[in-house]
Structures are given as structure tokens and as C-alpha cells.
Amino acid sequence: MSRLELIDLRVRYGAVGAVRGIDLVVESGRILALIGPNGAGKSTTLLALAGACEGKVSGRIVLDGKDISGDSPEKRTRAGIALVPEGRRIFTKLTVEQNLTLARAGNAGRAEVKIAEIYERFSVLGDFARRPAGLLSGGQQQQLAIGRALMTRPNLLLLDEPSLGLAPKVVEEVFEAVVRLRDEGLAVVLVEQNAKRAAELADMTYVLHNGQVDGEGRAAVGDELAHAFFAASDSEGSAR
Amino acid sequence: MTLLQNIITAVSVGALYALFALGLAVIYGVAGIINFAQGNFIAVAAYVLLALDGLPTPVTILGAVAAGVATSVVTELGVFRFARGADPATLLVLAFAVALAIESVIILVAGSRPLSTPFGSSLTKPIHLGSLSVMRIDLVTAVVVAVLLAGLALLLNWTPIGAQLRAAAEDFTMARLVGVRSNLVMLVAFAVGGLLAGVGGVLLVARSGTVEPSMGLEPVLVSFVAVVIGGLGSLAGAVAGGFVLGGLTIALQVLLPSDIRPYRDAILYALIVVILTFRPQGLLPSANDRSRV
Numbered sequence: 407m408s409r410l411e412l413i414d415l416r417v418r419y420g421a422v423g424a425v426r427g428i429d430l431v432v433e434s435g436r437i438l439a440l441i442g443p444n445g446a447g448k449s450t451t452l453l454a455l456a457g458a459c460e461g462k463v464s465g466r467i468v469l470d471g472k473d474i475s476g477d478s479p480e481k482r483t484r485a486g487i488a489l490v491p492e493g494r495r496i497f498t499k500l501t502v503e504q505n506l507t508l509a510r511a512g513n514a515g516r517a518e519v520k521i522a523e524i525y526e527r528f529s530v531l532g533d534f535a536r537r538p539a540g541l542l543s544g545g546q547q548q549q550l551a552i553g554r555a556l557m558t559r560p561n562l563l564l565l566d567e568p569s570l571g572l573a574p575k576v577v578e579e580v581f582e583a584v585v586r587l588r589d590e591g592l593a594v595v596l597v598e599q600n601a602k603r604a605a606e607l608a609d610m611t612y613v614l615h616n617g618q619v620d621g622e623g624r625a626a627v628g629d630e631l632a633h634a635f636f637a638a639s640d641s642e643g644s645a646r
Numbered sequence: 647m648t649l650l651q652n653i654i655t656a657v658s659v660g661a662l663y664a665l666f667a668l669g670l671a672v673i674y675g676v677a678g679i680i681n682f683a684q685g686n687f688i689a690v691a692a693y694v695l696l697a698l699d700g701l702p703t704p705v706t707i708l709g710a711v712a713a714g715v716a717t718s719v720v721t722e723l724g725v726f727r728f729a730r731g732a733d734p735a736t737l738l739v740l741a742f743a744v745a746l747a748i749e750s751v752i753i754l755v756a757g758s759r760p761l762s763t764p765f766g767s768s769l770t771k772p773i774h775l776g777s778l779s780v781m782r783i784d785l786v787t788a789v790v791v792a793v794l795l796a797g798l799a800l801l802l803n804w805t806p807i808g809a810q811l812r813a814a815a816e817d818f819t820m821a822r823l824v825g826v827r828s829n830l831v832m833l834v835a836f837a838v839g840g841l842l843a844g845v846g847g848v849l850l851v852a853r854s855g856t857v858e859p860s861m862g863l864e865p866v867l868v869s870f871v872a873v874v875i876g877g878l879g880s881l882a883g884a885v886a887g888g889f890v891l892g893g894l895t896i897a898l899q900v901l902l903p904s905d906i907r908p909y910r911d912a913i914l915y916a917l918i919v920v921i922l923t924f925r926p927q928g929l930l931p932s933a934n935d936r937s938r939v
Contacts, residue, residue: 480828483822489823495817497813500812500816510825
């Protein structure tokens, strides 16, 4: 059982406060969705969790009772946090297999993940194992990015815009994979522009606005939140 | 036959440029530092070669190369590690500071005057292959660089640490996010950079027979141009850039009429401006150049 707690997370880029005091908790077997308009602080929150945020971060990040706020990105990965970043950021010049084996570096002390397990989950990666990753399609690259994160055997998976730029059919495949991971006991934090779909998938949904939590709710409520978010966005848009 | 002879010379000169350029590119790719102190690693290796004069040749060579590696690693551990994440301008100024510091130490210990050594004098004699007359040092340089490049290719493509280096060179932050230890890859990158500088220093001394504190400056400037031609941050590009620069240098040397030949370098760099005008990203650019955390 894994539990991540975020206490009063704040991120500043110079004089600008991108995240202004967020508290949240996510546990094993749960998907927590962060939705909100552009610039709400969703991706910044994920980057801060992973230790890859370039802004000034304050607040506490507690993983399984241990404060990891000051840890380096690689130390957090070895502690069980894996980020699938926006834009995938796979290593394009390495083969699919090298991308996966490389991530074993992030698995310290946990049972080693066999590449075959990843190929079983995403069969297309096995078909293209020796191919440079840069030659894969967007959907395949997204699968590789998730597979690479899983190679570290994380307790907590951070997914930033996994549906961005993908065909609807591929998006559903990716979301199905995310739900399977949740059902297998992984804790997932999902940042997603497709707020309605994210709220449907999530066990808990937080709406962020201007770097703060604007609303939160569980499962079915999440759907309503997504609608409320859209309604608010629409009225803001028409007011302009 | 003259053509073949010129090609061998071009390959030899290009190989030396490629060697230095690769050293710069490995460190830039992983650490984001344009390490102008690389020239001083060359000088340190050369002075150690001189200091070990009289010992068996393999010992002097190994000692010189080890000195290049050690100097490079010490600068990472003692200086650059503390500036991790600093902006590129700060790192550049830091590299110049390290370069000046190492040069000052060399002057303090060995003086500022050029020193001569008999090391490698037998290699400056020509070897006759049929009607071909080739300098031995050209052949030795080509062979040594070929072996080093092959070894480096093996390291980068077939070992776990090689994959980590390539990943870090492509996207350093993402590499850290999959668990790659930043301190380890930095150390390996600097060790590789020092190894290439050390070997380059030995080859330079064998070629010229002289050693002086600023002897690494010109190679590092030329190799920086090669790195830019190849594509900043790209390892394959650095090697390609080195060979292109070497090839162009010798081609101009051979083809230019004798009264224009003194302007060879001006014409060479004008050609490079033309290349970079049409291909500003370089010949084999890096996949990306993300900021570092």
C-alpha cells in the first residue's frame, strides 16, 4: 500500500506563482485526476512531484511517510515515483528496447520488471524492439513512455497529458492501459486536457485554477465537476 | 598517387579534429558545458609525457593519458559539480576560469617557454608504400583514432553506461527521471572527454615535438568549430564535423594557388559560414537541447 501526500505545495517562477498552496493525497489503486484550464498549474504540480520543476518549489511531498521534498529526480524515481511527461520525451536515438532497459536504473530494491512483461502489456513495442524509438508513431511512443516508466516498478505513476496529439482510438487504448494499472494496485495522478474523460476514469478529481484547488470530488461527482469546469470555462469565454 | 597521399593526410588531420571535437561534444551533450578547459587537459597530458621522458614508451603514454583523464575528472568533481543547473553563460565563464587556472599551474610548475622532446621523432619520418610516401604519424593518428572511435562506439551502443550517456546527452532531465544517476554519467562523460584529450595530447606532441602551456588552445578552438559544423550536442555530428574540417583544410591547402594559400584559413572559415548559413543546426544535429534541472 503506497500513499503520497502533498502538503501546501507552492511553485514560483520568479515573481509568478504557478502553484499556490495545493494539498492532495493519492493512494494505491486510485486514479487522481487534475483538470483545469491552461496555466492552472497541473503540469507544474506533476513536475514538482517528480523533482523536475525548474521553478522554486516549497511545501512538503511525503511518500509512504517519508518526506522526499529535497530529493533529486533520480532518487524520487528509485523511491517509486515515475513520470510520463507531456510530449512523451522518449529517447529517440535509442531503440525501443534500450529505452526500456535504461529505465532499470530507476528500479532500486524492488523486483526487477522483465521486458517481456512490458511487451505483453503493449505488444507493438515487442514488434519494434530493435527500432529507433524516434521512428514510432505518436501512440506507440506514448505506450513506450508508459512502458519505460513501468520498468522502474513505480508505486506512483504521474501521467501528463497522455492523450495529447493521439487519434481517438489510440487515446482509448492508452486510457484502458491506465485503468488496468490502477486495477493492479498502482496509484496514478492523471493530468488531462480532456477533463470529462479524465473525470470519468478517476476515483477523485481536483479542478485547478490559477494554481489552486478550485473544487474536488469523487468518482461520479468528478463528472459533475468536469461539467462545472466546462461551464465555468464557457462563461469566462463568453464574458471575454 | 598524390591524390591518395593527400586523402591520407586529410583523414589524419580530420581524425585529430574529430578526436578533440568528440571530447567537447561528449561533455557538452551530457553536462551542457562548452568546456574550453579541454585544451588544458591536452596540455597537462603533454607535460606529463615530457615529465615521464626516459621511462618505457608505453608507460609514458599511459601516464600522459591518465593525467588527461584525472585532470578532467577532478574539474568535474571539484568545480562543475557545484555549478550543476547553472545557466550556459555561467558554465562557459567557469570553463574559461578553469582553463586559466590550469594554464597558470602549468606555467608555475614548468615555466612558460616551449619545451622540446624527442618523443615520437621516429614517427615524423615518411614511410614508403610503393610510390606512396606517407608520414608515419599520419598513419598512426588515423589508426589510433579509428580504434578509439570504435571503442567509444562499442561503449555507447552496447553497454548500459553507454545507453545512459546517450540518453543523458539527448535529454538529461528525462534520463534522471528514469533513474539514471546524474553524478555517474557526468563523471563518465568527463572521463571520456579527458581520455580523448589525453590521447590527442600524446599525438600532438608526437607530431610537433614541442610542449607549451597554451598548446591546447588552437585544437580546442578548431574542434569547437567542428562541433558546431556537426551540430552542437551531437556525438556523430562532432566526428563528422572534424572530418569535414580536416578534409576542407587539406583540400584548400592542395588546391589553392600558392599566392592565395596564405589566406587558406580565411577561405576555410568563409566556407564554414556558408555551410552554417544553409544548415544552421549543423550536419547531424542533436535531437533536442532541453534545459537541465
